[in-house]
Amino acid sequence: MDFACLWLGLLLPLVAALDFSYHHQEEMEEFLKNVAQNYTSITHLHSIGKSVKGRNLWVLVVGRSPKEHRIGIPEFKYVANMHGDETVGRELLLHLIEYLVTNDGKDPEITSLINSTRIHIMPSMNPDGFEAVKKPDCFYTNGRENGNSYDLNRNFPDAFEVNNVVRQPETVAVMEWLKTETFVLSANLHGGALVASFPFDNGVPATGSLHSRSLTPDDDVFQHLANTYASRNLNMKKGDQCKNKMDFPNGITNGYSWYPLKGGMQDYNYIWAQCFEITLELSCCKYPREEKLLLFWDSNRASLIEYIKQVHLGLKGQVFDHKGNPLPNVIVEVQDRKHICPYKTNKFGEYYLLLLPGSYTLNVTAPGHAPHLTKVTIPKKSQDFSALKMDIPFPLKGQLDSIPVSSPSCPLGPLYSNLPSHSAATKPGLFLFLVTLFHILFK
Ligand SMILES: *[C@@H]1O[C@H](CO)[C@@H](O)[C@H](O)[C@H]1NC(C)=O
Numbered sequence: 536m537d538f539a540c541l542w543l544g545l546l547l548p549l550v551a552a553l554d555f556s557y558h559h560q561e562e563m564e565e566f567l568k569n570v571a572q573n574y575t576s577i578t579h580l581h582s583i584g585k586s587v588k589g590r591n592l593w594v595l596v597v598g599r600s601p602k603e604h605r606i607g608i609p610e611f612k613y614v615a616n617m618h619g620d621e622t623v624g625r626e627l628l629l630h631l632i633e634y635l636v637t638n639d640g641k642d643p644e645i646t647s648l649i650n651s652t653r654i655h656i657m658p659s660m661n662p663d664g665f666e667a668v669k670k671p672d673c674f675y676t677n678g679r680e681n682g683n684s685y686d687l688n689r690n691f692p693d694a695f696e697v698n699n700v701v702r703q704p705e706t707v708a709v710m711e712w713l714k715t716e717t718f719v720l721s722a723n724l725h726g727g728a729l730v731a732s733f734p735f736d737n738g739v740p741a742t743g744s745l746h747s748r749s750l751t752p753d754d755d756v757f758q759h760l761a762n763t764y765a766s767r768n769l770n771m772k773k774g775d776q777c778k779n780k781m782d783f784p785n786g787i788t789n790g791y792s793w794y795p796l797k798g799g800m801q802d803y804n805y806i807w808a809q810c811f812e813i814t815l816e817l818s819c820c821k822y823p824r825e826e827k828l829l830l831f832w833d834s835n836r837a838s839l840i841e842y843i844k845q846v847h848l849g850l851k852g853q854v855f856d857h858k859g860n861p862l863p864n865v866i867v868e869v870q871d872r873k874h875i876c877p878y879k880t881n882k883f884g885e886y887y888l889l890l891l892p893g894s895y896t897l898n899v900t901a902p903g904h905a906p907h908l909t910k911v912t913i914p915k916k917s918q919d920f921s922a923l924k925m926d927i928p929f930p931l932k933g934q935l936d937s938i939p940v941s942s943p944s945c946p947l948g949p950l951y952s953n954l955p956s957h958s959a960a961t962k963p964g965l966f967l968f969l970v971t972l973f974h975i976l977f978k
């Protein structure tokens with residue numbers, strides 16, 4: 536009898552298995568709270584704000600130190616359901632949470648991932664939109680927008696043109712959240728197409744718009760990131776599965792090449808938050824029947840896990856002064872991939888640079904001091920769960936023995952406004968026209 540109880544107790548999972556159905560706000564909250572209660576040492580549940588209608592914007596953090604950042608542990612995030620009627624990502628992230636917590640200490644890969652990474656998961660950025668959908672539809676519904684009828688993926692500051700929209704509570708919550716952590720890598724989960732799309736979503740001639748694309752100086756890394764996801768999703772990698780006449784070679788695309796948009800979240804992350812983000816379109820049908828959810832989980836699980844591991848690409852470390860104190864606000868960038876808002880060390884003096892194997896020259900700069908150039912080679916076969924670690928002693932010269940804290944942050948204006956502006960004739964006109972005509976909106 537006693538033995539039987541013990542045996543049963545060991546077999547029962549801590550949390551009743553999550554079913555493959557849609558979880559509305561209350562059920563989602565209950566699931567997240569149960570996970571947080573049952574896995575206290577590796578999870579932290581918090582709300583980053585409220586939607587227009589007062590629903591919590593939940594984030595569950597998974598990691599060995601879930602409540603706070605640890606030096607050398609990169610911060611990763613997934614955000615889903617920013618368009619409330621694009622529902623697959625929302626359920627996938629709930630299943631991902633379950634998969635991570637139930638495999639910790641059992642599956643060596645997941646255990647290593649949790650040991651080396653702090654993973655922030657936001658299953659719904661637009662709970663009001665999700666609840667507003669009365670009749671699930673594969674195409675557009677009013678659930679796309681938030682409770683004030685704003686498209687949240689048009690609601691962020693834009694680097695290329697003025698974006699005069701009223702910033703919504705969900706957008707403000709995300710912008711504030713981005714300031715609280717040094718996020719390194721992210722993906723934003725959508726539906727209505729099947730493709731991994733990478734920055735920029737908007738552009739000017741200086742970023743390639745005359746050639747119907749808009750590329751970042753980190754394009755090699757972004758292509759690698761998008762390929763990492765798409766190549767493990769058998770349908771996505773075929774590239775033309777949605778019958779919307781778009782062929783995406785290998786299942787990836789530059790956002791602008793597909794169709795330009797203003798005020799998107801991925802460009803905002805890359806430009807203002809030092810965080811590389813891509814947009815994942817996970818299902819041809821925006822709101823598929825729940826019988827399909829298991830298939831979506833099966834076809835995305837490997838991609839979701841492998842993508843998180845990419846947060847360990849490249850280089851990381853701390854910048855110190857001659858006394859060994861960490862230096863915040865020091866610009867650390869690769870010489871020929873300057874960001875329009877320079878990437879700086881955080882309050883612990885840490886930097887993280889996502890880079891593919893190769894040789895690079897780092898330019899380490901603090902205001903009032905001469906730039907410090909240093910060469911580094913990232914080997915082909917680097918470790919799986921850690922970027923190459925390189926601490927940088929920074930030779931402070933001159934009167935100052937510290938970095939002025941007043942180093943200006945990047946303005947929220949169109950930073951490319953001094954560059955030649957958009958020319959309507961250079962946009963991928965026909966597709967944009969079709970998109971407008973049929974009101975088919977994805978990202
Ligand atoms: C663990 O989760 C289950 C539901 O799956 C819940 O009933 C139980 O109270 C939770 N245990 C703890 C300790 O919170």
Ligand SMILES: *[C@@H]1O[C@H](CO)[C@@H](O)[C@H](O)[C@H]1NC(C)=O
Nearest residue numbers: 599643644646647648649650
């Ligand atoms: C993960 O970290 C724990 C200690 O927190 C350690 O005991 C374990 O060996 C580590 N596992 C892996 C696979 O790195």
Ligand SMILES: *[C@@H]1O[C@H](CO)[C@@H](O)[C@H](O)[C@H]1NC(C)=O
Nearest residue numbers: 866870877898899900906908
């Ligand atoms: C290093 O970066 C600083 C600040 O971004 C810049 O002013 C300087 O020209 C760069 N130096 C080199 C050699 O690239």
Ligand SMILES: [Zn+2]
Nearest residue numbers: 618725977978
């Ligand atoms: Zn979308």
